[in-house]
Amino acid sequence: MPYDFNQQIIQEFRANRGKVGGPFEGARLLLLTTTGARSGVRRTVPLGYLNDEGGRMLVIASAGGAPHHPAWYHNLRADPRVTVETGVFTVEAEAAVLEGEERERLFARAVEADSGWADYQARSGRVLPVVALTPRSVSFPDLPEGASPPLHADRLDATLVPATSDDRAAVMAAIRSLLAGAPALGADVTPALAHTGGVPGVWVSAAGGSATGDGVTLYVHGGGFEHTQPALEPLMACRLSEATRRPAFKVEQRLAPVHPYPAALDDVVAVYRSLLEQGVPSDRVIVCGESSGGTLVLSALLALKEAGDPLPGAAVAISPLTDLTLSSRSLDVDDGRDVISRRVAEHVTAQYLAGAPADQAPQSPLHGDLSGLPPLLLVAGTAEVLLDDTRRFAAAASAAGAEVTLDLYEGMPHAFHASVMAQDPPAVAMTFLRRLADWVAGSRARGRRGC
Known part of the structure; x- marks a missing residue:
């Protein structure tokens, strides 16, 4: 592609988080930066790509x-250390x-x-090289917290x-079907412990x-801190129980505005402590929540740490609101693309806080001391207004030394995972469950805390 045309694409890509218009609208693109084999100058080109196993x-x-190989190919043959921009994160890769x-198959x-x-191959008269880019570290240079590589990039x-x-x-069709009626639960609902x-x-x-x-998966439902869906939430607990291979308990925490902060957080902490009191090992507890429930999961980790309680073995937060000052850029960039909006975030935050500071932990998890947290799985869609809340927390937690797995689902809206019910x-919902199950199993196989 001509240099000027490439530069236009690069500028549009960076300004719109990987989205471009014109002939490449809807295409899966990345920006590849290599080091010139002769000049030593860093050069960036936009390229189409495919995802492969193992990231x-x-x-x-x-x-x-x-008929000739492109310059970027010669560059990476000379120096395989490259930088890849996906629109939502920047990867140092090999x-x-x-x-x-392997080449023929892929x-x-x-x-x-x-x-x-x-x-292209027929026209070129050559065998087109296939190049695998394996991530080595990840950063978020478009975020204030990600301006420099994380202190613990390997985490x-x-x-x-x-x-x-x-x-x-x-996904949207599946969620609409749930509004018409919940499928049968089909699971054992016998209490696993005497009290909670x-x-x-x-x-x-x-x-x-x-x-x-086997442990317990503690499920904290979403709903903007003020709503509950009692017919559906046990289904989510059921799916989480299947994926994590242990009984799940769905917390019915108190709701705003009648019960603002810290009522719901106190409820989550009380249930967790009751599990330990009855002999459940802390490192066999997985705490999981979506949306406002994800916020409560992360808040509970900070509250428990502050109180000196043993922390759970692992935590999963899906589409969480992590900065209650509502400072994340995606609240504006993705407004109109998502199923919720900045206005919704402003409403639920005001209802929940009821005057409590928005820039303090544990209610606003991003503002807390994130050192010493257990392994975290953070999940979000790239089209949701809370995308940057998830990315910022991932960057901050990994910088503080936490082991963080961040799964960003391309083009998905807020709490897309609800379609698993x-x-x-x-298919994308089943991918979420499979990746969750693999993460839990991998944690156990590698002997980490959790699971």
Whole structure:
């Protein structure tokens, strides 16, 4: 591509978090920066790419079907250390040219996705190189907290999970179907323990096992701190029980505006403490929540740490609001693209805080001391207004030494994972459950705290 045209794409890409218009609208692009083999000057080009297993990204040195390899290919052959921008994070990666069966298999997959690659190869008269980009560290240079590499960059594992506009449509259709009626629960709801600290809730076990032997998944529902959906939330607890392979308890925390901060947080902490009092090992507890429930999960970690309680083995926060000052740029950039808006965030924050400071922890988790936290799985959609709340917390927690896995689902709205409750969950919802199950299993296999 001509230099000026490339520069236009690069500028548009960076200004719009990976989104561009014109002939590349809707295309999956990245920016690849290599070091000039002869000049030593850093050069950036926009490229189409494919996702591969293990978080690798694949690029093809097509040069638009030209007979010679592109300059960026020669550069990375000389120095495989490259920088990749995806629009939502920046990756320091190592490039490797694939050969043999692996190259043939992955090029065939690329052609299956887009026949244009075969046309380029035929036109060029050469075998188009396939290059794998393996992430080594991740940062967020567009965020104030991410202006420099994290102190513990190796503790942040970030993945952009691919999804399409069809996947988004399937998610929205599945969520609409839930409004018409909840599927049957089909799980054991026998209480796994004698009490839950005086806080009501529902036990759901879809995986068998015992609370004291296998642990507990403590589920904190969302709803803007003020709403609950009692017919649906046990279904989410059921899905979480299946994925984490242990009984789940859905907390029925008190709700604003009748019960503002810290009532809901106190309820979550009380349930957690009751589990430990009854013999559940702290490192066998996974605390999980979405939206405002994700906020409460992160707040509970800070409150427990401050009080000197043993922390749970792991925590999962999906689409959480982490900065109650509402300073994240995505609240404005993604307003109108999401199922919620800045106005909604302003309303729920005011109702919940009821005058409590928005810039203090634990109610506003991003403002707390994040050192010493257990392994975290943070999940968000790239089209949601709370995207930057998730990214900022991931950057800050990893900088403080926490082990953070960040999954960002391409083009997904706020709390897209709710579609897992549908009778026939869409593919991206099942991807979420599979990645959650793999994360829990991986934590156990690697001997980390948690799970």
